[in-house]
Amino acid sequence: MRNLAAAKGVVMSQVISAVYKNGHFIPLTPVPGLRDDQPVELRITPSRKQPHRLSRFVGVIGQDEADELSGIIADEFEKVNPDEW
Numbered sequence: 001m002r003n004l005a006a007a008k009g010v011v012m013s014q015v016i017s018a019v020y021k022n023g024h025f026i027p028l029t030p031v032p033g034l035r036d037d038q039p040v041e042l043r044i045t046p047s048r049k050q051p052h053r054l055s056r057f058v059g060v061i062g063q064d065e066a067d068e069l070s071g072i073i074a075d076e077f078e079k080v081n082p083d084e085w
Contacts, residue, residue, distance in 0.1 A: 017047065019055050026058050 017028045025042065034040065061069075 017049075019051065019058055021059060028052065028055060028058065 014031075014033075016031055018025045019028065020026075
C-alpha cells in the first residue's frame with residue numbers, strides 16, 4: 001500500500017526533527033515528498049534529545065552563500081593529493 005501511495009504522490013505521516021527559531025520551524029534534514037509552500041499539520045513534542053551541536057547555525061546563511069561555500073570546499077578537496085596522506 002505504501003508504494004501505491006507514493007506512486008500517486010500521497011505523502012504518509014512522518015516524524016522529522018526541527019528547531020523553532022524566530023517564529024518558524026526549520027527541519028534539520030530535507031523533508032521528502034513535500035513541495036514548497038505545501039500546508040502541513042504539526043504535532044509539537046519537545047525532544048528529549050539534546051539539540052545537535054550545529055543546530056544553532058541552521059538558517060544563519062542563505063542558500064546562495066551555502067552553495068558558494070560548497071563549491072569552494074569541493075574545489076579545495078580536488079587540490080588534495082590522497083597519496084600525500
